[in-house]
Amino acid sequence: MALYFAMIDGEQKGPFTLDELHEEGVRPGTYVWAKGMDDWKKADDVADICRYYRQRIFDRMHPSPKYPENESNVQASREEFDEQKIRGLRGYPFPMPEEDPSRLQNPPMPTLGVAIAVLLLCFPPTGAIALYFSIMARKEWDKSVEISEGKVEGDADKFRRDAHNSARLAKMWIGITFFLGLIFYAFMVSMVG
Numbered sequence: 744m745a746l747y748f749a750m751i752d753g754e755q756k757g758p759f760t761l762d763e764l765h766e767e768g769v770r771p772g773t774y775v776w777a778k779g780m781d782d783w784k785k786a787d788d789v790a791d792i793c794r795y796y797r798q799r800i801f802d803r804m805h806p807s808p809k810y811p812e813n814e815s816n817v818q819a820s821r822e823e824f825d826e827q828k829i830r831g832l833r834g835y836p837f838p839m840p841e842e843d844p845s846r847l848q849n850p851p852m853p854t855l856g857v858a859i860a861v862l863l864l865c866f867p868p869t870g871a872i873a874l875y876f877s878i879m880a881r882k883e884w885d886k887s888v889e890i891s892e893g894k895v896e897g898d899a900d901k902f903r904r905d906a907h908n909s910a911r912l913a914k915m916w917i918g919i920t921f922f923l924g925l926i927f928y929a930f931m932v933s934m935v936g
């Protein structure tokens with residue numbers, strides 16, 4: 744391991760190890776010298792010092808996880824990590840917000856008419872998917888109403904959540920179908936013209 748001398752506050756100080764250089768406040772513009780060097784160089788021109796500082800920066804930006812010592816805590820940490828990893832894969836790198844229960848009391852926005860329109864006018868393959876989710880949203884909402892009125896047994900809140908989720912998917916597929924239709928018609932126009 745090389746020992747370095749540094750020009751700090753106009754004085755030659757040292758010898759220092761790489762860790763000590765950092766502790767002494769050596770910056771990229773500080774002149775340093777070590778045995779084997781022809782002359783004094785700025786710290787950012789010395790490969791070993793640059794590598795050392797890059798590694799320190801990397802270590803600070805990517806700290807290694809601290810694992811609890813107790814086995815049950817280790818298992819809990821692993822499960823929490825797995826859940827975070829799964830959420831990240833689903834596109835949710837953060838905890839999902841709590842669902843607003845008052846939102847479930849109102850029926851989802853009707854999308855059946857728009858779904859039929861994009862099916863017929865835009866792009867039928869994805870329009871059929873939009874139509875399916877629109878129909879499902881309506882059926883699930885009607886089922887939740889029947890449960891609420893006591894006509895059938897079941898969990899009304901589950902069917903309400905499912906209805907809102909299906910309506911959300913229907914809106915998404917309506918948008919996709921509309922834009923695919925625009926692209927399809929633009930392509931057709933460019934082929935004709």
